[in-house]
Every structure is written in C-alpha cells, then in structure tokens.
Amino acid sequence: MASDRIFGLVMAIVALAYIASATQIQTSFLSDPVGPKTFPVMIGSVAALAALFMVFKPDPEPEWPGLRTVGALLVAVVVLVAYAYALKPLGFPLPTALAAGLLSYQISPKPANAAITGAGLSVGLFLLFKYALDLGLVPFPSGLAG
Amino acid sequence: MDILQNLAMGFSIALSPYTLMLAVVGCFFGTIIGALPGLGPSNGVAILIPITFTLGLDATSALVLMTAVYYGAMYGGRISSILLNIPGDEPALMTTLDGYPMAKAGRAGDALVLSGVASFVGAFLATIGLLFLAPMLANVAFLFGPAEYFALYLLAFCTLGGMASNNQAKSALAAAIGLGIAMIGIDNSSGLPRLTGGNLHLFDGIDFLVAIVGLFAIAEVFFFIESHGRNTSIGVKLGKVKVPWRDIYATRWTMLRASGVGFVAGILPGAGASLGSFMAYMTEKSIAGKKGGFGTGVAKGVAAPEAGNNAAAGGALVPMLTLGVPGSGTTAVLLALLMTLNITPGPTLFTDRPEVVWGLIASLLIANVVLLLMNVPMVKIFVRVLMVPPWVLLPGVTMISFVGIYSLSGSYFDLLLMIGFGVLGYILRKLDIPTVPVILGILLGGNMENALRRAMVIADGDFLYLFSSPVSIGLWIAAIAGFIAPMFLRNLLRKPQRITD
Structure with missing residues (x-):
C-alpha cells in the first residue's frame, strides 16, 4: 500500500x-x-x-527486507560505485579482487570463501579477458607501472 | 523456390568452419548460462553483447554466436526448472509444474531428455514457420507508413503491458519510463540537446546496453544479496540418463500441437514466450482432462510447455525481423544486439541485407541440431554447472558486466548509470512493475517518435491522419483491446502458482 x-x-x-x-x-x-x-x-x-x-489504487505491500539486509544492499551499491571509480586508475586485478570479495561476502557471509572468490575471479577473469578475448585492460596501478 | 535458394545461400554462410565453430561455442555457453539459476536468457545475452561487440566480430558472425547463445539459453533454462524447481526465466515457470514432480519421482533423466526433444521440435518447427512467414510479412510491411508504425509500436507496448503484468497502470508507467529515457540526448531532426540537464555525458543519449545490463544483471545481484542465495539448494539427484523412447513417442501430438500454439503466441507483438508456454500447457491440460494428471509429473506436461516456449521464441523473431518490434524480453535483447551491430530490422532488411537474414535462419537451424546432440549425451556436464554457488556466480556476473560496459565506452559515467539502473530495476521488481516495457521503451522510443513526426509532416499536422488507413485503425483497435481485455480476463488467465515442497 x-x-x-x-x-x-x-x-x-x-x-x-x-x-x-x-x-x-x-x-x-x-x-x-x-x-x-x-x-x-x-x-x-x-x-x-x-x-x-x-x-x-495501490497494490498490496511487497515484502521489504529487514534493516540488516538493506544495510548489505547499501554496502553493495557503495562497493560497486567505488569499483567504477577505481577501475581506471588502479587497474583491473586489485579493485576486482576487493569488489568481488566484498560482494561475495554480502551474499554469503563466510570470510574465507569470499576471499578465495575475490582472488580467483580477479585472476581468472583478468587472464580470460586479457589473453583469450584480447580486451585492453590495465593490469596495475598506472603509478606503479610507470 | 525462392525460399530454397535463399536458404541455400544462408547455409553457405552459416556452414563455414569458423561460423560453425562459433555456433557450437555459443550453444555450449548458452546452455550453461540458461542452466545457471539466476541467469536467464535475457541476462545472459545482455551481458555478452558488449563483450561480443568489443571482440570486433563482423555482423554475421556476431549474430550467429549470439543467436546460438540465445537458443542455448532457452534449452538450458529447463535444467534448473526440472532439477531445482527454479525457473531460469518467466516462460520456464510452466516447465517446473510437471518437470519437478517427475524429477522427484526419480525420473529426472527422462524429464531432461524429453524436454530436450520437445525443445528441439518446438524450435525446429518454429524456425520452419519463420522461414515461410517472415518473407511474406516483410512484403506486407512495405505497405506500412509512419502512421501504421506508430500504431504498431503502441500495440507492442499495450499487449506487452496487458499480458506480462498484473497491473495496467504499472506497465504503462514502465513503458513511459523507458520512452522518457529514450528522449534524452540530441534531437535527431533539430540537432539540439533535449532533457540532458546540461550534462555533457547525456548528449549522446543513454546507451540501451547500459540500461539492459543494469536492469537485468545488476538488479539480479541485489536480489541475491537480499535472499543470501538461500533459494539455490540442490534439489534432486540425477541418475543414469537414458532416452525414454516411449515417452517421446507418446507425446508426439502434444509436441506438434504445443509448437503450433506457441508459434502463434510468439508472433503476437508483445506477447512472447511466456504466453506461448502458458497457452501450450493449458491447451494440453484441457485436452487431457482430469485423468491426464497434469501437475503430478506426466510426460505431456513436460513436453507441452517446452515445445510451446521454444516455438514462441522462434515465432517472436517474425515481428522482430520484419517490423522491428520485439515480442518479449529476450527478443528485445536480440533487437538491442542487432542495433549494436548497426542492422536495422524491418522489411528492408530482407531486400538490402539478405545474407544477414538467411544466415541467421540457417544458423538457427544449425544451432538447434547442435543443441539436441549436445544436450542429450552431455546433460550431466551441464547439471554440474548448477553446483556453482551463488556467492561465486553473482560477483562473477557483476565483474563481467562492468568489464563489458567499460570496454564499450571507457567512461565512469556509463558504469555509474548501470549501477543506477540496477537499483531502479530492484525497486521496480519489488513493486511488481515489469522491467521489460522499460527496455522496450528505451529501444523503440526514438523510432516511435520519428514515426509520429514523419506522419505529421506528411499530414501537415493533422492528427486524424494517424487513423486514416484501415491497417492503422485495426492496429489501434488491437492496441486498445490488448490493453483493456486482460483486465477482464485476469481471472481466466491467472497463472498457476509455483509448487512448493
């Protein structure tokens, strides 16, 4: 309503x-x-x-998630926005590992699994995009690579 | 004879080793995408479009690859419906009604093979139907002027809203949101910016791919965070897979009838695959009567919706290719693919770029055969895919979406827009507002306005010109009926609820 x-x-x-x-x-x-x-x-x-x-003429009220889940959703949005900004200056692998890990943690709160997911997705997707599909990705922070 | 000649040309394009390889690869990944719970055909095809685009494939190859993925995803969707009772997308809902009970009764393998064969029959017959009907409709479509096109776009929004939603006001609002977004950017005829709020990023308009990936894929991530991936427990075990010849033979007429029903439902602009599988299931249920045992895991109840669903997917390509009006969410995504490749669907496509049309039709037939061969012996491999936990899958989907959109334009702004669309998609779906009309609005908004303006140029501003030909009057009546009729048929068309354990 x-x-x-x-x-x-x-x-x-x-x-x-x-x-x-x-x-x-x-x-x-x-x-x-x-x-x-x-x-x-x-x-x-x-x-x-x-x-x-x-x-x-409103429909019946949908089931909204509890406060904690709303918090998790907000964290996810913040992580995604930060990821969007970090992708260019910091390169692909580092922000991806962090963002994927954090998202994974929001879906299932197990730190070890989340860390492995983040690291695995970051390396796996980087190799896939860079070498198999040949998309131009920046590997490392532009400051470090010189 | 023309058709055979054209088809031969299509096969000569689609049967080159390279395109054949693309078709096989597309079918394989498509089935996986369709089988993954939470990643239906629309999502899967949507996140792959930007990546295919940046790979730099030519139009025909890209089209072959993506249609193979599309058909593959339609096949794959049944795996999670049957084994997990989770429909990968809206049309697959009907397959869960008998597929899941059949799997629980220890006949999971039979159900998978039977539904695979039914998918093949439905898709194959629909592609044949497309072959004959599309060129005919293309000839008729030449008679369409801007006034008729305007009415046709309206019809698509009205029927889509009427069929796909439970509340007409909400679907109208969704369509208006999409159309409103499409207006942003430089106006085609005056060359002046509109509704950009002075934001330079918006001068080019909002890329429909950004909106599609946001509304489908990113919104899905939010839903998984909300449910913490709880809905994805493994359902039934799959034993040895054998081919249930007896069931296939017993359901032969069911498959044929369901294909016919599904194809017709698919052709209606805006109705699409959901209606196809629904009508096919309901028809078979009433033919079988109470003794048919529909809903308890009977073979016919598995075969009918799968044949209907896949036939509708083929039928939906008819209005999409000849008129540029998609019939469902997934065909809307395919239309987005064509537009990304700079191919304008419509009657001129058949005369100007026959190699695209006939190459596409030939590759549909090939993909279909590949899928049947792949799905029966390899079904065990695809079932493994269901074990990928959501806390790996969804972050992966997000990252692929980001890379795809980022590689399209390389701007932060598009990524932020995509996240914005993700949040919007979550809220809309929570409020039971359909998101497909939003996408259709973004895709068709520009064309719809152009049709209106050209019509008014012809008629010198006389609005009655919109109703001046019998075709356009018919389309207006159909549009109004398609919008209003479901209000009264709501009780009749009520969808069966998903069965719960």
Whole structure:
C-alpha cells in the first residue's frame, strides 16, 4: 500500500518535472509540425496519469527486507560505485579482487570463501579477458607501472 | 523456390568452419548460462553483447554466436526448472509444474531428455514457420507508413503491458519510463540537446546496453544479496540418463500441437514466450482432462510447455525481423544486439541485407541440431554447472558486466548509470512493475517518435491522419483491446502458482 503510494507520488513529481523541462526544449526555426516537445510531453502525461493511478489504487505491500539486509544492499551499491571509480586508475586485478570479495561476502557471509572468490575471479577473469578475448585492460596501478 | 535458394545461400554462410565453430561455442555457453539459476536468457545475452561487440566480430558472425547463445539459453533454462524447481526465466515457470514432480519421482533423466526433444521440435518447427512467414510479412510491411508504425509500436507496448503484468497502470508507467529515457540526448531532426540537464555525458543519449545490463544483471545481484542465495539448494539427484523412447513417442501430438500454439503466441507483438508456454500447457491440460494428471509429473506436461516456449521464441523473431518490434524480453535483447551491430530490422532488411537474414535462419537451424546432440549425451556436464554457488556466480556476473560496459565506452559515467539502473530495476521488481516495457521503451522510443513526426509532416499536422488507413485503425483497435481485455480476463488467465515442497 504505502510503497506503491510513495513510489507513485515520486514518479508523478518526476513526470511533472519532465513535462516542465520538455516545454523548455529549444526549437529551431526549421521545425516540423510536431517539433521536439510534443512527444516528451505526451510521455510525461502518460507517466503522470499512471503514477497517480498507483497513488489512488495501490497494490498490496511487497515484502521489504529487514534493516540488516538493506544495510548489505547499501554496502553493495557503495562497493560497486567505488569499483567504477577505481577501475581506471588502479587497474583491473586489485579493485576486482576487493569488489568481488566484498560482494561475495554480502551474499554469503563466510570470510574465507569470499576471499578465495575475490582472488580467483580477479585472476581468472583478468587472464580470460586479457589473453583469450584480447580486451585492453590495465593490469596495475598506472603509478606503479610507470 | 525462392525460399530454397535463399536458404541455400544462408547455409553457405552459416556452414563455414569458423561460423560453425562459433555456433557450437555459443550453444555450449548458452546452455550453461540458461542452466545457471539466476541467469536467464535475457541476462545472459545482455551481458555478452558488449563483450561480443568489443571482440570486433563482423555482423554475421556476431549474430550467429549470439543467436546460438540465445537458443542455448532457452534449452538450458529447463535444467534448473526440472532439477531445482527454479525457473531460469518467466516462460520456464510452466516447465517446473510437471518437470519437478517427475524429477522427484526419480525420473529426472527422462524429464531432461524429453524436454530436450520437445525443445528441439518446438524450435525446429518454429524456425520452419519463420522461414515461410517472415518473407511474406516483410512484403506486407512495405505497405506500412509512419502512421501504421506508430500504431504498431503502441500495440507492442499495450499487449506487452496487458499480458506480462498484473497491473495496467504499472506497465504503462514502465513503458513511459523507458520512452522518457529514450528522449534524452540530441534531437535527431533539430540537432539540439533535449532533457540532458546540461550534462555533457547525456548528449549522446543513454546507451540501451547500459540500461539492459543494469536492469537485468545488476538488479539480479541485489536480489541475491537480499535472499543470501538461500533459494539455490540442490534439489534432486540425477541418475543414469537414458532416452525414454516411449515417452517421446507418446507425446508426439502434444509436441506438434504445443509448437503450433506457441508459434502463434510468439508472433503476437508483445506477447512472447511466456504466453506461448502458458497457452501450450493449458491447451494440453484441457485436452487431457482430469485423468491426464497434469501437475503430478506426466510426460505431456513436460513436453507441452517446452515445445510451446521454444516455438514462441522462434515465432517472436517474425515481428522482430520484419517490423522491428520485439515480442518479449529476450527478443528485445536480440533487437538491442542487432542495433549494436548497426542492422536495422524491418522489411528492408530482407531486400538490402539478405545474407544477414538467411544466415541467421540457417544458423538457427544449425544451432538447434547442435543443441539436441549436445544436450542429450552431455546433460550431466551441464547439471554440474548448477553446483556453482551463488556467492561465486553473482560477483562473477557483476565483474563481467562492468568489464563489458567499460570496454564499450571507457567512461565512469556509463558504469555509474548501470549501477543506477540496477537499483531502479530492484525497486521496480519489488513493486511488481515489469522491467521489460522499460527496455522496450528505451529501444523503440526514438523510432516511435520519428514515426509520429514523419506522419505529421506528411499530414501537415493533422492528427486524424494517424487513423486514416484501415491497417492503422485495426492496429489501434488491437492496441486498445490488448490493453483493456486482460483486465477482464485476469481471472481466466491467472497463472498457476509455483509448487512448493
């Protein structure tokens, strides 16, 4: 109930903001009869209608995970974002081992297994991508390799 | 005769040793991907697209490889359905209804071989159907103007929303989210940026591959973290595998009927494989009556949904290739593959690039035979794959997704977007909002808007032009009916619940 209402409300606001910014789209003097604004405004209207429908006629509440699991999910998101930033400056193997290990730990909290998974995936995938598939990956931190 | 000539050309492309090797490799990995719980055909094909792209294969080879993976994943999906009672994807749900009870009764090997043969029959007949129907439909599709295309895209969203979701408002919202995302970037006709918020990264628009991998693969990781991989315990043991000739013979008509039903369901834009396996199972169930024992592990209950599912997968290729409108989540991913390879599906594909179409059809036939030969004797090897624990599998999937997307563009921004789509996918699925319309919206948004704008240029801004031809009126009526009818048929079309131990 509440989840659908909240999500519907958020989406309705997003849709209105979308329509508002669609009306600000610049048009060139060479425009066709429809122009670049109409279709986005139509989409925004459909989204707003559907979102309001969710607010007024919500489905039963889904089963949300407990606080600890939400914590684990947040940790996973942070790990992934950090991984995205680390991939270029630190090379492939090191961040991959850390990120894969941490993710593995979030799924099944056994430190030894997680460490082996991280190290194994890092080395295995690096060899696979570098030599079997010939993708250009940076092996080590750019500072060290010189 | 034309068809035979074209087919011969297709085989001459697809039968070169190199492409044949690609087909075998694709089938092997596809089956593994399909068998891994939590990595269905859409996920598997989605994370492999960026990697195939960076490998620099030419269009035909890449297409052969990925369709082999696609068909392989459809085959592989049945392994986890039957042995673990975990459907790898939505259409495989129907296979668990009789497959799992049959495996529990000690006939796991029989169920696997029987479903393999049924998959083969379904996919083979559907490919033959595709062979005849697609060129005919392509000729009809030449008559489609922008107004008809606009109505057709609308139909795809409406039927997909109607069939695949339990709540029309939610599927409409999902489609609007996808279409809205597709609008971001430089406007094609005026050349001015739209809805980018001044962010330079968004000027090129959002790459649909980033969205697909995020919504499918990354979201799946979050689901596994939530469940801590608990749902993946090993179910039934597999004994000696023999070929159950008697069951295969007894289910011959079931397989043929289910293939027909599945193929027709697959052709409907937006309906796809889930509807195919559902309809095939339900038809056979009503033909067999109460004495048929459907749901207790009978051979027909295994053969029908598998033949229907694979026939629908083939049928879904008909609208995808001729009109550029995918019928299901997995064909949407295949459409993404074609677009990545710079191939525009549509009636012109058949005249401009016949080698792609007929090479594809020939490689489907080859992949099918390879899969049958591979799946019966080697099923034990694929069953081993089920033992890969989720705490190794899911981090691996994540890392492969990252490398794939990173090697496409080399930008952090795409990786962050992918994570964002992963979070979005998790929330959407939690709220029972389907994610396939989002992907369809991102894929088709640009085309849909172009169709509308070209139609309006032709009609000089007269909106009634959209309803001016009998074809477009028919499509509009079908779209509205496809959206509204399931509201009333909801009770009739209720899907059987998964059986629990």
